[in-house]
Amino acid sequence: MDGSWTIRVLKRDGSAEVFDTRKLAACMYRAICRRGGEYWHARDLAAAVEIYLRRSRMVCISSAAIFEMTLKVLRRVGFSRAAVALEAYGARRNRLRGRLRLDHGRGR
Numbered sequence: 001m002d003g004s005w006t007i008r009v010l011k012r013d014g015s016a017e018v019f020d021t022r023k024l025a026a027c028m029y030r031a032i033c034r035r036g037g038e039y040w041h042a043r044d045l046a047a048a049v050e051i052y053l054r055r056s057r058m059v060c061i062s063s064a065a066i067f068e069m070t071l072k073v074l075r076r077v078g079f080s081r082a083a084v085a086l087e088a089y090g091a092r093r094n095r096l097r098g099r100l101r102l103d104h105g106r107g108r
Contacts, residue, residue, distance in 0.1 A: 031082040
């Protein structure tokens with residue numbers, strides 16, 4: 001892989017961070033570990049997502065797009081139940097975020 005540029009991930013709050021394969025692998029592993037998957041499965045799938053992003057010349061991508069890619073990859077390789085569980089977890093987090101109110105004084 002050509003590492004001459006970094007892939008940036010746009011977060012929901014507007015900030016950006018560098019794409020981290022280990023972080024994606026950990027997310028995938030939490031989804032597949034109870035369904036017969038092992039960490040090396042998640043690690044290899046996360047590496048495949050990174051290869052796809054690099055070959056597509058992606059410089060910046062939203063975290064929501066990476067989430068959708070993760071679901072698609074899990075379904076494609078036979079971890080459909082893990083994809084359903086991950087999707088349910090994401091929906092539950094979004095519902096809870098809708099109810100969350102933070103007061104930062106003068107901040108955002």
